[in-house]
Amino acid sequence: MEAGNFHHALKIREDLCIGCSHCMNVCPTEAIRVKNGKSVLFADRCVDCGECFRVCPVSAIIIDHDDFNYIFDYKYRVALVPAVFTGQFPEDISLRQIHSVMLDLGFTHIYEVENGVEILAESINEYTTVHRDIKPLISSFCPAIVRLIQVKFPALVDNIIRLQPPLDISAAFLKKEMLAQGIPSEEIGIFYVTPCAAKIAAIKDPVGESSSHITGVINMDFLFNKVFRQVKQKNNQSCAVPLSGKLSGKATCWALTNGEARHVQGRCLAIDEIHNVIEFLERIENEEITDIDFLELRACDESCAGGVLTTSNRFLTVERLRNHADLYREENEPLHPDAFRKISSEKEYLKNRITIDPIKPRSILKLDENMAEAMKKMEKVNRIMLLLPMVDCGICGAPSCQALAQDIAQGEAGIQQCIFIQKIMEQKGEMSLEDSVEVMRSIWGFGKTNKYRDIKGI
């Protein structure tokens, strides 16, 4: 497999990993193998969906964010928070309390990501009108989905809507507003509070954009703990803080399932959870489903409310945000004089910059660049498959017999890694017992292959 230069927020901590293979078995792109008792990531296959992070029993998979004290490198420190962050807190804790604690923690400004929706919603409908010949158009909102399409559905990259997500629009607005206030660029730090790993990867290694306005990223679970603790300790009910304008109902629910689809014209469908998305994209790719205009696809169940870095139950988060949206009345929300202006005041500026570059396919499925070579490798895979037991037990350190066969054809694994093959080779005298134990150790490490002491007393 070719070495990739892709930034991943997901990292496996070798010192903590116990090589239990849970992550390997749930990875939707088969990006993980077990070697020497530790999980190993194929960087070019990973789409940062975070499924591995969810199942790791020892928290050995981490999402690499910036050190919190990094914010103090900047004189002006903006927390760019998504609406689902507010949704993490119980209903009796107000937006004001949350924001005032965040200011206590060191931020100088707080701005909600979904403000960018006011610009984006209009642009999406313009885009779908101009590009109505492309069916379906696919939202660029979820970075894990954009990457999934790049690696697994390369024929569909041109279906992805080439518009920035709300995050980038809001960041561009903040930067412009603060520069206009006479603040030097180097004194502005914009910190995004992320509900998932994919957003971090999208910021550190953007697809279709040359750079990002976002200075750093803070994991949502980390900030939630910090803020919730302070709210509990201080119990300050009354606190006057300059709030930015409240999000509209549409903006509040944008990151939830059906948040986008219900505001786009034509036949629209919203699909969440990565396996559901994969199943649907297979059908789209075969043109079994043809007359859908717009697809909202999200990697997490219940979309961002189910992000891997959220703490609250995703269904409760959705309920809270929907309640907030229902209660919103524009006329009841006067803008505080110290708050940022409405984002619509820079509509033209932002819309002129909203388009992203074409998204390039980078297929992980091809066995070789050269078709003749790929055919040779495929024939080899097919020959190997005839020998494998097809039980997908994972003892070989690969997630399936098919994955092992491909690894062997690519020269990255040996057929004796298969436990069934080992037994037969031992029986035929083609492999010594010592060699077979050695192979097991090379996959699962010394610990797991050295547990046997005395089974008589069991």
Next chain:
Amino acid sequence: MMHFEFHVEGGNFLKAGAASSQLKKILKQLNVDPKTIKRVVVAMYEAEVNIVAHAYKGDIYIDIDTKKIEITLIDEGPGIPDIDLAMKQGFSTASSVVREMGFGAGMGLPNIKNNSDELTITSEVNKGTTVKFATYLNQ
């Protein structure tokens, strides 16, 4: 040159498209250009669904080399009495049940023609139909 074979059951819409999905996977692994894959798979899907919708059973034979992809679908079924008529867009003999499932819009054969570089159809009434089409690579 690589050869693949698939069997198709008539009337089983649960499995309609399974062979096409397999072919798509193979072509992706062989690093065939995505646009070519799309054409081949769309043509193959139409032809595969035709067998499911109209015939009793059928077999699909696929030959792939670096120059072209050749697909032959041989079915046992009612056959097509007038191939020229069946090639017209919108013409369909599919039953209302089949149409309710979203198939049988009469786009099948024309769609195969549009998505292939060579197409020959031979048919014998009450015996079956053979659809053979090819798509060239790197052209």
